[in-house]
Amino acid sequence: MRYLFQFLVLVTFIQNGFSQEKKALFTIDSTSYYSDEFIRVYNKNLDLVKDDSQKDLDKYLELFVGYKLKVQKAYKLGLHYNVRYQNELMSYRGQLAKNYINDSKVTNELVEEAYERINKEVKASHILILVDESASPEDTLRAYNKVVKVQQLLKEGKNFEEIADQYSEDPSVKENKGNLGYFSAFRMVYPFENAAFNTSVGDFSAPFRTKFGYHIVKVTDARKNRGEVTVAHIMIVKPSTPDAALQEKTKQTIEEIYQKIKQGENFESLANQFSEDKSTSGKGGVLQRFGSGQLASEKFEEIAFSLNDKNEVSKPFQSQFGWHIVKLIEKHPVQSIQEMRTELESKVRKDERSLLITNSLAAKLRKKYSFTKNGKLFLKIKKSVTDDFYSQTWEMPENKKELSGELVVLNKDKKLYSPSFINYIFSQQKSNIKIKPINALIDHLFEKWMDDQLIKYYDDNLENEFVEFKNIVEEYRDGLLLFDLMEKEIWERAKTDTIGLNAYFKNNSKNYMWNNRYDIDVYSSTDEKVIGKAKSYLEKNKSIDYIKSKLNKNGAINVMVKSGLFEENYDILSEYKNLQQGATSIVKKGNYYFVLKVKEVKPTQEKTIDECRGKVISDYQQYLENNWVDDLKKEFKVNVNQKVFEMVKNQILK
Incomplete structure (x- = not known):
C-alpha cells in the first residue's frame, strides 16, 4: 500500500514548466501556502482526474486545503522526526537525483553498447572463486592464485565442466556444472557481461573480478536474440506431497484438458475453468511477455519459444511447478534503438555502468x-x-x-x-x-x-540547480508524511478500533449480504448430446465418476466437471433463474453446453463480520476519512485570500 500511495502522489507531480507570480493563497494557522504551488499542482492533475467536478476550481481549492490540513497535522504530531520517514525520503531523493547526476555522452555510448548486445544472446559457463570485495590482501592473493591455477588447467586442455565441478565455488555448480544458459545484456553484472560478450564461442576468458570474486567464463554458443514472447498457459499445480496417486491424477487432468483442446474446444475457456494458476486463469491463461532467462523454469521458456505459429499449442509438459499446456499468442522481436532508448537509459543508470557516468560527471564538475x-x-x-x-x-x-x-x-x-x-x-x-x-x-x-x-x-x-527537482522532492515529502498520517489516524485505527468497527458494521450490516449461493457440480461439454446424457444420469443420481466413465471413452474427453459453492452471479449460474436442488435444464454459453447438479441452496443472508472483515475495514476507513477534514478545520484556523484566489482563477482560465 505504501508504494502504491507514493506512486499516486508522484503521478500528480510531473513538471509542466508553468510559472506564476508567488502570492499567499491561504494560511493554516501561521503557515502560508502560495498560488504558484496551487496552479502548478492543478495543471498537473487536470488530465488525470476522471471526475469533472474535481476540475472545478472552488472544489479543487477545497481538496487542496484538505490535503494541506492533513500535512499540517502530520507536522503537528512530529511525524517528520520519524527515522523511518526521514530514511525513506532520503532514499527517494537519492533515487531521483540519479536522473540528474548524469553525463549524456557517456550514457549514449553505454546505451549503444547495450543495444548491440541486446540483439545477441550468449550461452556461457563459468568457474567462480569466491572472494569478498573488501577481503584482505592475503585472501585476495589466495583466491587469485587459485583462479590462475584453474586457468592453467584449462590451457592444458582439461574439460571445463570437470574443472568447474572440482574447483568452482558457485553453490549451483553441482547441479549445472557451471552452465548459466543463454543471456543477453543486463542479465549479469557488468564486468561479467563484458567478459562474456568479448569472448569468442568455444574460448574461455582470462580471469576477471566482480563483486562476487574471480571468474573464468567460457562461451559455448551465441545466437540472435529471440526477443520476447507472449503465451497463454493452462497449469495443474504439482501436488505438495509425493503421493503417487495424486501425481497420476494431476497428469490425467492435464491430458484430459489437452484432449479437449485437440477436439477443438476453446483454450481460453478451458484455462478459465481448469487452470490452477489463479493469476492468469481469469485472463484465459495469458502471461506477461518474457524473454530468455526471465522465468524460473528454463523448460517452460524453451517450449514457449519453440512454438512458431500464432495459436499453436504445445503438448502437455512438466516443469518443477507442475504440468502445463502452452499456447502461442504473439512473438515480439527486438525493437529498434529509438524505441528502446528510454528503457535502456534507465537500465544503464541502475547498472554498474553508472560508475563510468559518475567518473565523467566528476570531470565536468571540476570545470563547473x-x-x-x-x-x-x-x-x-x-x-x-x-x-x-x-x-x-x-x-x-x-x-x-x-x-x-x-x-x-x-x-x-x-x-x-x-x-x-x-x-x-x-x-x-x-x-x-x-x-x-x-x-x-x-x-x-x-x-x-x-x-x-x-x-x-x-x-x-x-534543489538550487533545478526548480523541478525541488518541487518534486518537496511534494513527495508531503506525500510521505500524509501516508504516515493516514496510517496512524485512519488505516491503523480502522483495524484496531474493534468497538468502532463493530458499531459501524452493525449500523451498515445490510451492505454486507450473501447473494443466493449454490453448492453445485457444473458439467460442461461442446456436444449437446453428451450433456443431454449427463443430465439423464444426474436425474438418476449417478456420481461424477460414474458419469465420466460413461461419457469419456476411447481417450476422448467429452465432459468435464467443476464443483464448489458459488454465488448466483457466478459465470454460468447467471443463465439460470430460481435454481432448486437436483439436475437443472441444459443451457448454452459460447461454444459450451452446461448442466448443473444443485446439491444445496443457501438463500440470501447477512454475512458475519468475519466473513467480510476486509471490506468492512476498508469501508470504515473511508467513513473515518470522510469526516476527518471537518475535524481538522475545527483544530486549525484556515483563512483563504479570496482576492488572490480570483486572480488565480483568471490566470488558469485564460
Whole structure:
C-alpha cells in the first residue's frame, strides 16, 4: 500500500514548466501556502482526474486545503522526526537525483553498447572463486592464485565442466556444472557481461573480478536474440506431497484438458475453468511477455519459444511447478534503438555502468566548480601517512589537533575539513591500492576524494540547480508524511478500533449480504448430446465418476466437471433463474453446453463480520476519512485570500 500511495502522489507531480507570480493563497494557522504551488499542482492533475467536478476550481481549492490540513497535522504530531520517514525520503531523493547526476555522452555510448548486445544472446559457463570485495590482501592473493591455477588447467586442455565441478565455488555448480544458459545484456553484472560478450564461442576468458570474486567464463554458443514472447498457459499445480496417486491424477487432468483442446474446444475457456494458476486463469491463461532467462523454469521458456505459429499449442509438459499446456499468442522481436532508448537509459543508470557516468560527471564538475586547497595542511597529512598503509596497519595519527582545519574551500561557500579526508585515507586501506611511493598514493586518494566531494556538493545543491527537482522532492515529502498520517489516524485505527468497527458494521450490516449461493457440480461439454446424457444420469443420481466413465471413452474427453459453492452471479449460474436442488435444464454459453447438479441452496443472508472483515475495514476507513477534514478545520484556523484566489482563477482560465 505504501508504494502504491507514493506512486499516486508522484503521478500528480510531473513538471509542466508553468510559472506564476508567488502570492499567499491561504494560511493554516501561521503557515502560508502560495498560488504558484496551487496552479502548478492543478495543471498537473487536470488530465488525470476522471471526475469533472474535481476540475472545478472552488472544489479543487477545497481538496487542496484538505490535503494541506492533513500535512499540517502530520507536522503537528512530529511525524517528520520519524527515522523511518526521514530514511525513506532520503532514499527517494537519492533515487531521483540519479536522473540528474548524469553525463549524456557517456550514457549514449553505454546505451549503444547495450543495444548491440541486446540483439545477441550468449550461452556461457563459468568457474567462480569466491572472494569478498573488501577481503584482505592475503585472501585476495589466495583466491587469485587459485583462479590462475584453474586457468592453467584449462590451457592444458582439461574439460571445463570437470574443472568447474572440482574447483568452482558457485553453490549451483553441482547441479549445472557451471552452465548459466543463454543471456543477453543486463542479465549479469557488468564486468561479467563484458567478459562474456568479448569472448569468442568455444574460448574461455582470462580471469576477471566482480563483486562476487574471480571468474573464468567460457562461451559455448551465441545466437540472435529471440526477443520476447507472449503465451497463454493452462497449469495443474504439482501436488505438495509425493503421493503417487495424486501425481497420476494431476497428469490425467492435464491430458484430459489437452484432449479437449485437440477436439477443438476453446483454450481460453478451458484455462478459465481448469487452470490452477489463479493469476492468469481469469485472463484465459495469458502471461506477461518474457524473454530468455526471465522465468524460473528454463523448460517452460524453451517450449514457449519453440512454438512458431500464432495459436499453436504445445503438448502437455512438466516443469518443477507442475504440468502445463502452452499456447502461442504473439512473438515480439527486438525493437529498434529509438524505441528502446528510454528503457535502456534507465537500465544503464541502475547498472554498474553508472560508475563510468559518475567518473565523467566528476570531470565536468571540476570545470563547473572552483576549489582551493590548504597546501600546508595537506603536506602535514601526507607526512602522517606511512608505508603501513600497504599492509593495512596504518593508524590515524594521534596529534589530530595539529592536522585539523579547513583543507578545501569548494565553490567559495563550502568548507571541507581535514578529518573527512584522513578518515577517507584510513578507509581506503582495504582497497589494496599499490601506488608507490606513499606521497603519490596520497595525491591519488585526494583526487578521488575530491571527485566524491564535488559530486556530493552538486547533489546537495540540486534543489538550487533545478526548480523541478525541488518541487518534486518537496511534494513527495508531503506525500510521505500524509501516508504516515493516514496510517496512524485512519488505516491503523480502522483495524484496531474493534468497538468502532463493530458499531459501524452493525449500523451498515445490510451492505454486507450473501447473494443466493449454490453448492453445485457444473458439467460442461461442446456436444449437446453428451450433456443431454449427463443430465439423464444426474436425474438418476449417478456420481461424477460414474458419469465420466460413461461419457469419456476411447481417450476422448467429452465432459468435464467443476464443483464448489458459488454465488448466483457466478459465470454460468447467471443463465439460470430460481435454481432448486437436483439436475437443472441444459443451457448454452459460447461454444459450451452446461448442466448443473444443485446439491444445496443457501438463500440470501447477512454475512458475519468475519466473513467480510476486509471490506468492512476498508469501508470504515473511508467513513473515518470522510469526516476527518471537518475535524481538522475545527483544530486549525484556515483563512483563504479570496482576492488572490480570483486572480488565480483568471490566470488558469485564460
